[in-house]
Amino acid sequence: MNLRRIVGAALSGVVLAGSASVLVAPAASATSEHLSTTAESYVDSAAPSSALEPDWDTDLPVGARVIDGMTHLSKSYVTFDLSGVTGVPIASARLTAAEQSVANCKKNRASTQAWLTGTATAPTWDTQPAELVKLPTPVVYDTCTRGSLAWNATTALRQAIRDGRTSVTFVLRLPDTQQADPAFARSYSQVSLDVDTDQPPDTATYLSVGGRHCGPDPVYVDTLNPPMSGNTTDPEYDTLAVRFEWWPTAHPAQKQHLDLTGVSAGGETETYFPADLVENTQYTWHMRVSDAYNAGQWSANCSFIPDVTRPSVAPVVSSTDYPRESTGPGHGGSGIPGTFTFTANGVPDVVGYGWQFDQMSGFVDAPQPGAPVTLQLTPNASGPTQLLVYSYDRAGQRSPAADYRFWVTDNSPTVSCSPQSAFVGQPRQCTVTPGSSGVTGYVYTLDYGNPDVPVPANPDGTAAFTFTPRSTSDGHTHVYVRATLDDGRRSDPAEVVLDTDGGEPTVDVPPPPVAFGAPVQITMHAKLPDSRTFTYEWNYEGEHTIPVGPDGTATITVQPNGSGYFYLFVHTTDGSGLQSWTATAQVQVARTGRR
Structure with missing residues (x-):
């Protein structure tokens, strides 16, 4: 039986102070x-x-x-x-x-x-x-x-x-x-x-009630029969007995206790108060650990107050920076902080507020029970935005949610790039116009997962930059540009999609099928500007590199070693070392020659 949760066979019962009680001695290990x-x-x-x-x-x-x-x-x-x-x-x-x-x-x-x-x-x-x-x-x-x-x-x-x-x-x-x-x-x-x-058991430590650690001030719990627990250890790792004792703080003569036996040393021992307590009444409890020969010292006292009445109404949320709105253009912008105020809406024992917003969440303590709080939140995206706010009482009970909705102005920059279509290795020029004030610069990213590249802004907030795509995976280059605001935050990104040609060569092969045993002549045509060499591989037999002819072509002769389908893979390399996409050509060889 796991004695971390002990409310059954190990209980000796609840005994009122002053009545007879015998705590059965556990097994000895002296x-x-x-x-x-x-x-x-x-x-x-x-x-x-x-x-x-x-x-x-x-x-x-x-x-x-x-x-x-x-x-x-x-x-x-x-x-x-x-x-x-x-x-x-x-x-x-x-x-x-x-x-x-x-x-x-x-x-x-x-x-x-x-x-x-x-x-x-x-x-x-x-x-x-x-x-x-x-x-x-x-x-x-x-x-x-x-x-x-x-x-x-x-x-x-x-x-x-x-x-x-x-x-x-x-x-x-x-x-x-x-x-x-x-x-x-x-x-x-x-x-x-x-x-x-036999050394006496250690004094119980790490006391908690209702899942909350005990401290110098009373703990508020959200149930009338909360769990109470503490760490129980013994130098000889004896099997232990544990006594929990509690009383209304104002009436120490009304002590009750509960005994557990057969408790394993070296971990948390937990049980529940066996009878419903009275709401909003302060109680104090402690625990003592014994083995077959000795009793340890009483633990420190732990006080708590049951409170099972949660805040009945949602808090009130307000903001002049981001007022309630259901349509645009809205206020502020992505990366622009706004001040929000949460009030308890008349609930006197609210001690804090939790919020969920833009895939973020947090909690802020009230300066005193029932008091409002003010904090700054910064949207990470433009458009319709939802802020959920809850109030919490001293027992950790949550109110209904306040659903606050507002609209964040699109403050992403305006970006134009040219040329719209070009080969890899050819530069593109982009100009940027700010979408809001307070812009100190920009960062741009090419495609997905590449690092940000910073670009300074001109005094009027505009900027220009040039980049050269060195590769493309889908025939396009995606350019994402975000403004850097004067507090270091970033705006929403603006996206421009450019056509980028990989420059793979074209290949001329004989029409199928090629006669069995006959050599095959193949002509390759460079497409990438400034291509200097062709690198080809015939049917997985290793790469070969040859120069591009003055007319941008090169012709090779290959010898199929059987019938069926054979493949040629070829790309070009320009004077800067940039490689084109790889082209694939197929040659079909007949068993008995052409028909």
Whole structure:
């Protein structure tokens, strides 16, 4: 189940402040440390000033033993180095000891006590360290003398670390009522301390409500049950539980909360307010993340106000530069900015206006709720133009559209070029007359996708330029000219279409079919002015270049190598290196010669 959207199985329910609530602990993922003893010793009432160490024969004795008619009362001490677990939160700790001997298996094996003691350095019966914290009754595992005992040492270990201790000593002993009774005697070995450490989850960040990021001011939302979310992370990537808590800002005693469990660490956790809220009432909420052992800090507070009433009327749009018009000639021109005013039309909580115009869009904030705004917009084309404007309230709700239509004057320049028809490589001269005032120059572009070429304007706004087409794809050259206005903007383009001859040569071939095996004589006629050479290729067999004759022609003889259709491709090149279009000629060769 993806817990980015959590409103179903993971909900523990909504609970009013002051009522009972249990947040189920998620699965644990703590870091475990297995600590072995750094010192083991025991004390004996029969040797009250001796510090005794266990050996393979004695292990760690607890209780009363009768040896050679003398009673020995014993307690055993184990010490652990805490350097590996200090500085991190203790999730749990367990002290474990293996049973080695039990005098009477019918006696309560769980009566052995474990105490946290003061620092023990070679303790004796007479110098026993203080017994500070008693561990809870142990859990007994397996059968007598083959089992073990385990004490919950969590509280005692946390206390020792809080006290600044770098090592910890525990004593294993019997209660005073059993200490002197040999029937309760027992011994232990393989004592260890298993410590689980766990960092608390991180404080939730990047809070949002209703899809809007929280900040110092209340957020307005457009629904009575908005989503609320925040990023939930954990150093150990534990499975987490998350509590969301909210209340009317003016009534903090009316807190409610909602719990989620089974949340994956490392992303956004989101849920919805489970009940409808009251419109125009300010609420505050925050969230806290927990794992199986620790709870993180409460996040920062986030305040919001539900507002589900959108602006009911469209804004009003006006402009003296571009007034409402449905026919030309219109006002302004392409590239000429105009001032427009948007007003809220009596809606008091309008905080901004959105607009769509000439394949552009934008948004402008109102200086205060309900206030008008003024901005400049620049048409990119002449003719009928539509401007759509919407007002927005604090919750981001949009009004109906204001449809403002006006006419932009055609301010494209007037362009004439000559000659109308010419070959590629032959210059054309163009003159330009401005279509509006404030023209500082022009740019022209040949055909499609070529770069703009700037042309300065004369003091009267006119200009002239010369260009030479070097190629043509469709037998025409398209010239686009736009005026550059005094603020750097451009007018609509004026287009002139000129006829441009590619100058492809003509080719004379014998009438079909040509006799099989006979050579073929072909005459080529140059058409491009100043053509110097023919470059031809016979039936894909490689190019050859020959000079153009004084009469503008050249004749070649070719030898078809079979029957069927054969092709000649030929173009000319003039003295400047300009190539003509390529002409294609076809020769048909019969199987048995002419018929």
